[in-house]
Amino acid sequence: xxxxxxxxxxxxxxxxxxxxxxxxxxxxxxxxxxxxxxxxxxxxxxxxxxxxxxxxxxxxxxxxxxxxxxxxxxxxxxxxxxxxxxxxxxxxxxxxxxxxx
Amino acid sequence: xxxxxxxxxxxxxxxxxxxxxxxxxxxxxxxxxxxxxxxxxxxxxxxxxxxxxxxxxxxxxxxxxxxxxxxxxxxxxxxxxxxxxxxxxxxxxxxxxxxxxxxxxxxxxxxxxxxxxxxxxxxxxxxxxxxxxxxxxxxxxxxxxxxxxxxxxxxxxxxxxxxxxxxxxxxxxxxxxxxxxxxxxxxxxxxxxxxxxxxxxxxxxxxxxxxxxxxxxxxxxxxxxxxxxxxxx
Numbered sequence: 001x002x003x004x005x006x007x008x009x010x011x012x013x014x015x016x017x018x019x020x021x022x023x024x025x026x027x028x029x030x031x032x033x034x035x036x037x038x039x040x041x042x043x044x045x046x047x048x049x050x051x052x053x054x055x056x057x058x059x060x061x062x063x064x065x066x067x068x069x070x071x072x073x074x075x076x077x078x079x080x081x082x083x084x085x086x087x088x089x090x091x092x093x094x095x096x097x098x099x100x101x
Numbered sequence: 102x103x104x105x106x107x108x109x110x111x112x113x114x115x116x117x118x119x120x121x122x123x124x125x126x127x128x129x130x131x132x133x134x135x136x137x138x139x140x141x142x143x144x145x146x147x148x149x150x151x152x153x154x155x156x157x158x159x160x161x162x163x164x165x166x167x168x169x170x171x172x173x174x175x176x177x178x179x180x181x182x183x184x185x186x187x188x189x190x191x192x193x194x195x196x197x198x199x200x201x202x203x204x205x206x207x208x209x210x211x212x213x214x215x216x217x218x219x220x221x222x223x224x225x226x227x228x229x230x231x232x233x234x235x236x237x238x239x240x241x242x243x244x245x246x247x248x249x250x251x252x253x254x255x256x257x258x259x260x261x262x263x264x265x266x267x268x269x270x271x272x273x274x275x276x277x278x279x280x281x282x283x284x285x286x287x288x289x290x291x292x293x294x295x296x297x298x299x300x301x302x303x304x305x306x307x308x309x310x311x312x313x314x315x316x317x318x319x320x321x322x323x324x325x326x327x328x329x330x331x332x333x334x
């Protein structure tokens with residue numbers, strides 16, 4: 001067991017920083033409205049945040065954009081695991097046959 | 102709630118997260134091997150996977166790690182990358198009203214992206230139970246930690262994820278989840294605003310703030326839509 005005090009200290013600080021972001025929504029949760037504009041905004045969080053997370057990946061290369069479109073179409077008909085498998089095959093094909101931007 | 106129905110929900114959660122957790126294995130391996138290359142010991146990176154449990158923040162901080170560790174800078178980096186969890190936990194909060202406070206405290210500790218996304222998806226069709234939530238979290242937690250430890254041992258013998266298309270797994274997972282959340286036309290302005298704002302923010306400022314920028318842009322677009330009409334069946 002090899003633990004450096006400064007490294008352990010940094011890891012603990014990272015854990016607190018991460019926990020702060022994850023508990024905050026539960027602390028403000030009871031004060032959030034159950035209808036109106038702010039409720040509409042909160043309902044959009046899943047689609048909005050997931051889209052933002054993957055946005056840069058989609059435009060990395062033509063292969064990724066191609067695979068993203070293929071995955072979105074596949075996801076309409078297949079369960080998540082099937083859509084992922086189709087997407088990974090599409091990105092490998094794309095990298096073989098489509099160039100860079 | 103009876104013991105057997107709790108166990109049934111735990112099993113449902115574990116089964117639900119399993120494909121996603123297996124997709125995380127190559128990244129856990131990569132994290133472990135990268136950490137050793139950057140001078141962290143196997144015990145230290147395992148501790149990080151145990152108490153931070155946030156893949157993207159771990160990757161970024163390990164890539165900028167130095168010795169002695171600049172704890173304030175690393176914690177700030179983790180905080181900024183994880184700011185999206187403020188939005189995620191606020192969105193999940195009303196769906197967990199029936200959880201006890203102590204359970205919510207543990208829910209927050211385990212709120213990795215994949216856990217959050219899968220439980221939001223579950224909430225669309227069924228009330229989230231503690232058994233289901235902690236089942237999903239348990240599955241990812243154990244596999245993430247095991248993959249991290251294995252990565253410290255296997256090190257440079259590992260193939261790069263992009264050579265086998267594995268780097269696209271999370272993008273593909275999130276795309277299929279977005280298509281699940283985007284069921285009506287009302288999702289279109291949300292997705293387009295988020296896409297545009299996150300790309301613009303990233304090209305102008307770089308860094309990791311683009312996730313929150315895109316998330317907020319999508320939320321603003323949703324708030325500006327006319328109120329949802331209750332349609333006759």
